[in-house]
Amino acid sequence: xxxxxxxxxxxxxxxxxxxxxxxxxxxxxxxxxxxxxxxxxxxxxxxxxxxxxxxxxxxxxxxxxxxxxxxxxxxxxxxxxxxxxxxxxxxxxxxxxxxxxxxxxxxxxxxxxxxxxxxxxxxxxxxxxxxxxxxxxxxxxxxxxxxxxxxxxxxxxxxxxxxxxxxxxxxxxxxxxxxxxxxxxxxxxxxxxxxxxxxxxxxxxxxxxxxxxxxxxxxxxxxxxxxxxxxxxxxxxxxxxxxxxxxxxxxx
Amino acid sequence: xxxxxxxxxxxxxxxxxxxxxxxxxxxxxxxxxxxxxxxxxxxxxxxxx
Numbered sequence: 001x002x003x004x005x006x007x008x009x010x011x012x013x014x015x016x017x018x019x020x021x022x023x024x025x026x027x028x029x030x031x032x033x034x035x036x037x038x039x040x041x042x043x044x045x046x047x048x049x050x051x052x053x054x055x056x057x058x059x060x061x062x063x064x065x066x067x068x069x070x071x072x073x074x075x076x077x078x079x080x081x082x083x084x085x086x087x088x089x090x091x092x093x094x095x096x097x098x099x100x101x102x103x104x105x106x107x108x109x110x111x112x113x114x115x116x117x118x119x120x121x122x123x124x125x126x127x128x129x130x131x132x133x134x135x136x137x138x139x140x141x142x143x144x145x146x147x148x149x150x151x152x153x154x155x156x157x158x159x160x161x162x163x164x165x166x167x168x169x170x171x172x173x174x175x176x177x178x179x180x181x182x183x184x185x186x187x188x189x190x191x192x193x194x195x196x197x198x199x200x201x202x203x204x205x206x207x208x209x210x211x212x213x214x215x216x217x218x219x220x221x222x223x224x225x226x227x228x229x230x231x232x233x234x235x236x237x238x239x240x241x242x243x244x245x246x247x248x249x250x251x252x
Numbered sequence: 253x254x255x256x257x258x259x260x261x262x263x264x265x266x267x268x269x270x271x272x273x274x275x276x277x278x279x280x281x282x283x284x285x286x287x288x289x290x291x292x293x294x295x296x297x298x299x300x301x
Contacts, residue, residue, distance in 0.1 A: 146299045147279040150270065176272045232268065233281045 008032075036061045040076050054080075064094070110238045112225075117234060119226045126159075126221030129244035133199065135251040136211040136224075137241040142203040144178035151175055152230035153237075155211060157194055159222030167215065167222055169194035171201065178203055191216075199248035208240070210252050217244075256282045258295060265293045 008019050015022035019032030032038035040056035054076040058068045064078035067087040072080040072094070081094040100113050105126055112121035125134060141149040152174050159167035168189035173180035185195040199212040215222055226237060245251050256264065261282035270279060278287045278299050287296040 147270075147273075147277065148299075150279060150281075174271070176270065177277060179272075181272050233283075 031057075035059055037076060042076065070094070106242055108239045108241065110236060114236075117227070117229050119237075121223050122155075122226040122237070123239045123242075124221075124223045125215075125242065126219075127244075128217055128219060130217055131244050131246045132214050132216050133245055133248055134213045134215050134222075135243050135245060135247075136213070136239055137204055137252045138209045138211070138237050139240045140175065140209040140235060140237045142178050142180075142207050142209050143176055144203060144207045147176055149175070149235045150232050151228045151235055151237075152232065153209075154227040154229075156225040156227065157213060157222050158189075158225075159215070159220065161191065161216050161221070162219035163191075163216060165189065165191040165216070167191045167194055167220075169213075171195040171211065173201060175209055178207075180209075202249055204252035208252070212248060256284070258284055262286070262293065262295060 010017040010021050012022055015027055015029075017023070017029040017031070019034075019038055020029055023029040023031075030039045030041060036059065037056070040054060043051070043053045045051050051073065052075065053071070053073050055069070055071040056076055058064055058066055058070060060066045062068070062078055064070055064081050064084060065086065069085045070078075070081040070083065072082040074080040082096070084092045084094050086092070101107070101111050101121070106124065111123060112119045123136060140151065140153070141147075143150060152172070154170055154172040157167055157169045161167070166189040168187075169191070170186045170188075171183065173183040175181075180201045183197070183200060185197060187194055193214050195213060199214065201209055201211050204210050213222070228235065241252065243251055261284040265279070265281045265284075265286050268281065273279065273288050275288050275291065278285060278296060279293070280286075280299075285296050285298050286293040288294075
């Protein structure tokens with residue numbers, strides 16, 4: 001195989017290795033046999049406000065640990081590591097907290113964090129939009145004619161309102177053939193009518209599940225988790241629309 | 253999503269319980285469509301929503 005070497009740079013058939021021959025099936029490889037920094041990539045913006053970020057593969061000399069891929073800001077060092085992936089694929093936030101999403105009020109789409117078969121902060125809402133009933137339209141098929149997305153779903157709603165109310169409510173059901181079978185409403189917080197059989201989940205005109213929550217209009221704020229632990233095929237449910245209204249049914 | 257062959261999916265769906273399912277109803281699981289016939293899931297063509 002033809003190759004040229006310009007001090008420590010190896011080029012082979014449109015692939016480049018710096019300090020090492022190109023790794024199989026890669027365009028660019030950084031590496032070598034010197035310790036600590038042979039597989040380090042630096043992003044160094046030297047203009048006003050320019051950032052310095054690094055990513056590298058560790059070895060036995062790193063206090064952050066051997067056999068890790070780490071990313072961080074500032075000069076390459078264990079103490080500047082922000083994100084670490086070990087040789088078993090475990091991911092660790094080395095500093096500060098894990099932050100996911102934009103934190104905006106009532107963002108539609110796939111939000112929150114999925115852990116196993118639960119999505120935490122699947123949807124959050126907090127505003128005085130008038131009226132009491134928050135209708136949350138999902139993209140989960142109710143299954144009116146077919147059952148493309150059957151689940152055993154639990155939605156857990158937690159929050160607070162300026163009426164000195166805590167919200168800790170749950171609604172669970174099995175969506176099958178256009179019905180929320182075996183539905184259960186539980187209101188554990190001081191707000192005792194957030195979910196109710198008086199305003200059950202209903203099917204939208206296009207066959208999607210719509211949740212109805214009575215959260216009032218006195219600075220309400222809620223965060224909703226979606227659990228679907230039962231072993232049916234996982235459905236990555238998202239919120240497609242929402243509105244606050246005086247109606248308890250039929251908004252979508 | 254994991255990829256299952258049609259036969260693998262059929263075996264898996266027959267091991268699941270759908271408490272409201274009755275003959276003639278359809279379900280999608282494991283990337284395949286099934287119809288209940290004679291109280292047992294069988295393959296069927298993909299069904300549009």
